[in-house]
Amino acid sequence: MKNNRGILERAVISGTVSGLATAGIASFAGKHENGSYAAPLNATSHIIWGEEAAHHDRPSLKYTLTGFLLNHASTIFWASFYEKLFGSHGTRQYMRRLPFTASPEPVSLVKPLCGGAAVAAAAYVIDYHLIPKRFTPGFEKRVSGKSLTAIFAALAVGLAARDVIDAGIEFHKRR
Numbered sequence: 001m002k003n004n005r006g007i008l009e010r011a012v013i014s015g016t017v018s019g020l021a022t023a024g025i026a027s028f029a030g031k032h033e034n035g036s037y038a039a040p041l042n043a044t045s046h047i048i049w050g051e052e053a054a055h056h057d058r059p060s061l062k063y064t065l066t067g068f069l070l071n072h073a074s075t076i077f078w079a080s081f082y083e084k085l086f087g088s089h090g091t092r093q094y095m096r097r098l099p100f101t102a103s104p105e106p107v108s109l110v111k112p113l114c115g116g117a118a119v120a121a122a123a124y125v126i127d128y129h130l131i132p133k134r135f136t137p138g139f140e141k142r143v144s145g146k147s148l149t150a151i152f153a154a155l156a157v158g159l160a161a162r163d164v165i166d167a168g169i170e171f172h173k174r175r
Helices: 002-034 039-044 051-055 061-085 091-097 110-130 145-174
Strands: none
Touching: 002 039, 002 061, 002 145, 039 051, 039 061, 051 061, 061 110, 061 145, 110 145
């Protein structure tokens, strides 16, 4: 139970980083493609407000804040899978304390980056091919496929960011 709490705490952090990254990329793409920073986040609120939300360009509490919060909750949801399957969970610190280990686990960026990419790919497939249209992220209503790719790349990097930073710190400590 304690391990699950740690995973949830980490998921809130990595999900928040991912949520801010995806919202930022979506907003800049919306400005570039539609002249509106708010349009992609507004479109995300279609889950609650229906298709009408995707047609609003101006920022508003009703559409923009709702879209931002839905995106944020979604990224925390996906982060829980990342943390459970790929997150470090303090493994390096635990391994250093074991008396029978000759050296600490090697520092690698491969696992967190590949893990983030795997979870983002799963999120894309599930969000756009398995669930009903009403529950899609909504970004696709206001940004291009190229921008959608950038949004999911931001999700992947955001999920892995904490572990990548931890690995970098660990690497520099060993030097």
